[in-house]
Amino acid sequence: MKKGFTLSEVLITLGIIGLVAALTFPILLKHHRKTVIETRLAKFYTTMNQAVMRAEVDFGDKKEWGKIGDGFETDENGNPDKSKSIPLAWFNTYMRPYLNLLYVKTASDGRVLAYFPDGSLAAIGENAILFYIDASYYSEYESSDGEKYPNEMDSGTKCFLFAFWPSRENNKSHYNKGVEPYISIYWDGTRESLFTGDYGCKQETNRTRPYCTKLIQMNGWKIPKDYPLKY
Numbered sequence: 419m420k421k422g423f424t425l426s427e428v429l430i431t432l433g434i435i436g437l438v439a440a441l442t443f444p445i446l447l448k449h450h451r452k453t454v455i456e457t458r459l460a461k462f463y464t465t466m467n468q469a470v471m472r473a474e475v476d477f478g479d480k481k482e483w484g485k486i487g488d489g490f491e492t493d494e495n496g497n498p499d500k501s502k503s504i505p506l507a508w509f510n511t512y513m514r515p516y517l518n519l520l521y522v523k524t525a526s527d528g529r530v531l532a533y534f535p536d537g538s539l540a541a542i543g544e545n546a547i548l549f550y551i552d553a554s555y556y557s558e559y560e561s562s563d564g565e566k567y568p569n570e571m572d573s574g575t576k577c578f579l580f581a582f583w584p585s586r587e588n589n590k591s592h593y594n595k596g597v598e599p600y601i602s603i604y605w606d607g608t609r610e611s612l613f614t615g616d617y618g619c620k621q622e623t624n625r626t627r628p629y630c631t632k633l634i635q636m637n638g639w640k641i642p643k644d645y646p647l648k649y
Contacts, residue, residue: 460639469516470596481585486544503528526566547580574630599631
């Protein structure tokens with residue numbers, strides 16, 4: 419006689435497999451998401467600062483490069499010339515030659531949108547560098563004055579804030595440094611304060627969460643166990 423599994427035994431086995439898969443898939447997905455964030459953050463930080471160091475060989479001290487700037491140049495009538503982005507002119511001189519990019523364009527507010535081969539995107543302006551883990555996360559919102567700006571409200575999960583302010587002597591976190599996580603001059607230097615205040619990495623906020631980037635950097639570009647946001 420040949421013995422085999424009955425239909426009920428097969429269905430029970432498949433049910434168990436399905437239950438185990440349903441329980442483990444979210445965990446695997448979260449781990450993958452965590453790995454992607456950590457890997458791309460670390461890679462972006464290294465890539466940008468290697469570009470800064472290479473540019474210094476050609477252009478001298480980064481403190482003397484001038485500000486990135488924001489917006490557009492104006493025409494003879496004082497109106498913005500959307501074909502002349504101020505950040506793009508700076509970027510094309512000091513950074514673009516030293517980066518491997520898929521392509522570059524400008525946002526509605528004049529910021530540089532630099533697309534990287536790994537699928538990430540950096541929106542570069544004077545006030546901040548917004549690094550999107552995936553370029554598809556980038557979006558713009560319309561302000562009360564009718565102008566469009568990059569949406570930063572997913573900061574800490576889909577978007578992470580950096581800045582390039584090497585000439586700001588009053589900010590020790592950025593002075594004479596390359597591209598670094600966005601830090602205010604009021605940060606007291608403690609890890610605890612990265613969770614609080616207007617810029618803190620926390621769930622409830624009506625502003626962006628720039629300190630989330632610093633929090634991850636201080637943990638060796640690994641998302642810490644006490645990270646307050648779902649990613």
